[in-house]
Amino acid sequence: MRIIKCKIRTVLLAATIAVGWVSVPIITNAATNPVALTSSEKQLQQLQQLQRPTDAEVVALADKSFRLFMTSVREKSMHTFWKHISLQFQKKYSTSDLDTAFKDFYEVPITGDPLAGRSPIFMVPPNIDENDYLVVKGFYATRPSRLSFHLTYVKEGFSWKVIGINASVDPITPPAT
Secondary structure, eight states, rough: HHHHHHOOOHHHHHHHHHHTTTOOHHHHHTTOOGGGGOHEEEEHHHHSSSSOHHHHHHHHHHHHHHHHHHHHHHHTHHHHHTBBOHHHHHHHHHEEEEHHHTHHTTTOOOSSSSTTOOOOEESSSOEEEETTTTTEEEEEEOOSEEEEEEHHHHHEETTEEEEEEEEEEEEEOOOOO
16 A cells, blocks of 8 residues: 555656646655655656756757747747747737737848847846746847847746746947947
8 A cells, every 4th residue: 555655646746747836845745754755756856856957958948939939920920939838828828918918029020030040148147046937038149139038937847938038129239439
């Protein structure tokens, strides 16, 4: 019977992680009874520890997110971007809500791929905030305007998903002389 209880708790923890609703009390309760932890549970706890992705992973993550955003802008529908955001974000905002929020982007004339051959440049080092969100703030060095972004990610299962986005097209001002 003890083995069944451990397996059920492992399944519960795995299910909790898979949907991104990590509950600290569940993890804490499991960790406070080390005798009851199976090797599978210990491995699960180690995997669950929130770690900031490597710099290369953050660059790839931000680049993919913003490219999906720009694809949606060109399509004049946030549906493509919406398919890749967190479940929490999807529950809160529909594609129509995102279309309304970013409708001004649909009016910006875009020729070609403004991000071609460019990588995001971070204004501050990406970090994990007090809510366990990965916060990434940066821009693409495009001309004649700069594409700036503030992306917030939440860990859902084993991947980081967008839970917040702020994007802007900012004029490039020449340095003061």
